[in-house]
Amino acid sequence: MKRLFLTAVVMLSMTAAMAEGNNATAKAIGYSNVYRFNINARSLGRALGVDQEQYEKMLYVNEMFSHDMRQAGFARKAKRQAKVNEAVNRNLSSMKSFLDEQQFRKYRMLLNVTLLNRGLR
16 A cells, blocks of 8 residues: 555656646746637637538638647747747638638637737737
């Protein structure tokens, strides 16, 4: 029983040490959760009124946008804003290709509000 308890304590302490190491690395390069975009596609699709085909395209575009924003978060501080702008522009041009004008206008408004709330604009 002692052995089992000690093993559990050792595993827990090793896990905590690894987690702290990852967090320290993220802090050292200036990464923040501000650049994490986990978009709820179902809610976004409902807000925009997209059909099934548009919804599938939107899933792909938003996945790529999330990836681009994570990459921007890990970029050097000097290049970070340029990477964010590049990711946003790529996302907007992709979304414009399959949304109608009214849907795109609403999407652009939602994206701008999100970026403002996160301090990225």
